[in-house]
Amino acid sequence: MKFLRSAILTISTTLLFSCAENKNTDYFSNFPKGADPVEVGQVVANRFLSRPHSNTGSWYTEEQQKDTTLFNNPVGYVVYPDVCAWYGALLYAKETKNQDLLNRLTERAAKVVYGEEKNLIPVANHVDNNVFGVIPLEVYGNTKDKRFLDLGLYMADEQFKELTPEEVGKLQPNEQEWYKQGLSWNTRMWIDDMYMITILQAQAYKVTGDKKYIERAGREMVVYLDNLQRENGLFHHADDVPIYWGRGNGWMAAGMAELLTYLPEDDANRARIMEGYQKMMKTLLQYQNAEGMWNQILDDPKAWPETSGTGMFAFAFIKGVKKGWLDAETYGEPARKAWIALCSYINADGDMTQICTGTNKKNDYQYYLDREKVIGDLHGQAPVLWCAAAILE
Helix, strand or coil, X not given: CHHHHHHHHHHHXXXXXXXXXXXXXXXXXXXXXXXXXXXXXXXXXXXXXXXXXXXXXXXXXXXXXXXXXXXXXXXXXXXXXXXXXXXXXXXXXXXXXXXXXXXXXXXXXXXXXXXXXXXXXXXXXXXXXXXXXXXXXXHHHHHCCHHHHHHHHHHHHHCCCCCCHHHHHCCCHHHHHHHHCXXXXXXXCCCCHHHHHHHHHHHHHHXXXXXXXXXHHHHHHHHHHHHHECCCCCECCECCECCCEHHHHHHHHHHHHHHHHHCCCCCCCHHHHHHHHHHHHHHHHHHCCCCXXXXXXCCCCCCCEEHHHHHHHHHHHHHHHHHCCCCHHHHHHHXXXXXXXXXXXXCCCCCECCEXXXXXXXXXXXXXXXXXXXXXXXXXXXXXXXXXXXXXX
């Protein structure tokens, strides 16, 4: 009888966990037409490869290209929106075991890392430049080609290098204070930093196993959370701009989700980061609209639905449900709804529509509402690929 009871208990427990696991994954299967992550990911990844490196995440028109005073015109280096989309395509290719796609993405990287486009490697002197290191590190994980590893680790280590007194003197006074506290000299207290810095350091940890990288990222994230997260879990675009801009918050959401994916369970900073992540997700849930989208200004129901921020929030929700950080019954359906809604904004060319154009901070509410809605910008393409890969993971 003891054996029978033990056997029944074992079977019951197995079934319970199996049901719970199935419940978590049920939200991410049987998608309607147009929202199959395999098909959507393929279309968006191919679209990425069909175009040259961008100027700003978008491409200048033929007329604009005549004006060489415009930023990164002609293209002088690979900008961060390209990195984000490229990274998403690499993740998607790996999850779908699409070797042809992986080869094409790797060939594109090889041209920049050691080929005829080597001049497009960004100078490792800014948070938005250093994030390029994510690409060679991810490619190294697939190829084991040390040329990719060396460049990726160089970018990661430069982000936390010891500065000379002359270099410290060139930093802004607040940047000097952060540097003296052991943070990256790239620290600006801009919310998008928490995707750019943490994803690079997490990738370096993933390929090397060296905890210094993930510990750096964890420390950095905690300081940003302690200084920038509001009581409701969201983030103002800047200290002097008390506006909850969608994509700005998206960088924080995606950055925390990426970091928590790799941060060891026993890491001293994990609990604090998980607290900040769950607090943010709880408030985001309240601001998701009936369609499944989030708006350009998160707490304004009259603002327009914006796709790049929605993609980042969808990614953070999907990761959270699948990893067990978020309650599946509470967040599973909203995550699914966000993905399906997001896919409905992709046009026949494989371009995401209704993307907020690049946006600098400005303490002017109408400025955010009036931002141009652009098509195919890589700020919007990238999160689609992150989501597709996360669903298929």
